[in-house]
Amino acid sequence: MARALAGGMTRKDPAQALIFSDPNRDQLDAAGRLGEAQVTTDNDEAIAAADVVVLAVKPQRMREVCKALAPAVLKHQPLIISIAAGISTRSLVQWLGGHERLVRAMPNTPALVSEGATGLYATPAVSAEDRDHARAPFDAVGYTMWVEEEDLLHAVTALSGSGPAYFFFLMEIMEAHGVEQGLSAEQSHSLALATARGAAAMASADEKPLSQLRTDVTSPGGTTEAALRAMVEGQLDRSIRDGMDAAARRSGELAEEYGRRRS
Ligand SMILES: NC(=O)c1ccc[n+]([C@@H]2O[C@H](COP(=O)([O-])OP(=O)(O)OC[C@H]3O[C@@H](n4cnc5c(N)ncnc54)[C@H](OP(=O)(O)O)[C@@H]3O)[C@@H](O)[C@H]2O)c1
Structure with a gap:
């Protein structure tokens, strides 16, 4: 993820002064x-x-990394951005020896192809200028937005953080059905991808609500209506809501687990 962010920033402004730090030589x-x-x-x-320092280690390593960094952070007072899922600013402040100039970001994997979606949260110690600096790496790889309450990052995680997998799953099912109906694997795959791309492009280009776009492509008595009726009867909407509830709950549980290891 760190490389994706840096790649986006470098493409946007090749003169960016970036420093990578990693104990792993191959990554460097x-x-x-x-x-x-x-x-x-x-x-x-x-x-x-x-x-500006972006902390991009796995959540389970964040505590040891922050504790080791604390003296240098307190000395140089940089703006710290953590992209670790589920680590609260409360834990980060504690591990960083009281440093409060902190932003949490929740990017998603399409950032790797510059189509990411990132939710950001800043502590009250973060200035408006810092906010601009904090969002720049994420702006360089897609869409960004601020949330004003840290707990809303659980909702961001359930929607855009885990969201790419929901769409992959849907495309997977559509692709498999096409093959079952006699299309080749390649044809089915290409049609599923092109349809997902097309739907996202249409929704982005048109200001109509999603429900209206859906109604517009659903002719009475037609195939789409038959499909959607069967999907609603099968409680597809309910399943998706339940899944997102589970993701948000898990995000909260992880925050608590990591927070308990605060000392
Ligand atoms: N991937 C995503 O889509 C995504 C989305 C949202 C948030 N995130 C968050 O992004 C963070 C990174 O995820 P990732 O998938 O990019 O993980 P990753 O590929 O494992 O990258 C983490 C890197 O940090 C290095 N590292 C470990 N200890 C370090 C230390 N003490 N100092 C400096 N670098 C160190 C690791 O080296 P080693 O390989 O040698 O351990 C590795 O190269 C996670 O906290 C995750 O929650 C990721």
Whole structure:
């Protein structure tokens, strides 16, 4: 994810001064190929030179990483952005020795192809100028929006964070059905993808509500109406809502689990 963000920033402004820090040499070699990016295996060295620091380690490693970084963060006072799912700013502040200039971001995997969707939350210690700096890496790889309450990041996680998998699942089912009906795997795959792309493009280009777009393509007595009726009878809408509820609940549980390991 860090490479996707840096790639987007470099494409937008090749003169960006980026420093990558990672104990893993292979990751650094790949990062070093991004324009003029500097690389280091020493997090302290990266922080000493940075105005903005993006923490992009796995959530389970965040505590140890922050605790090790705390002295350098307190000394240099950079703006910190965490992209770790489920780690609250409360935990981050504690692990970073009280540093409060923090933003949490919840990006999603389409950021890898510059079509991401990111929800951001800033602590009250973050200025308007900091907010602009914080959203820049995510703007470079897709759509961004701020939430004013941290708990809303659970809703963001359930919608856009986990959302790509819901669409993959839907496309998978449509593709398999096409094959069952006699289309080749390739034909079915291409039709599923083109349809998803087309629907998203239409919804983006048109200001009509989604429900109106759906009604517009549903002729009375036609095939789409038959399909949608069967899907509603099968409680498709209910299943999707239940799934998103489960994702939001799990996001809350993970935040609690990581938060309990706060000391
Ligand atoms: N992938 C997504 O779509 C997505 C979406 C939203 C949020 N996120 C969040 O993004 C974060 C990163 O996810 P990812 O999928 O990009 O994980 P990843 O591929 O494992 O990247 C994490 C990188 O951090 C390195 N690292 C480990 N310890 C470090 C340390 N002490 N100092 C500096 N670097 C260190 C890892 O090295 P090693 O490989 O050697 O451990 C690895 O290269 C996670 O917190 C995740 O919750 C990801």
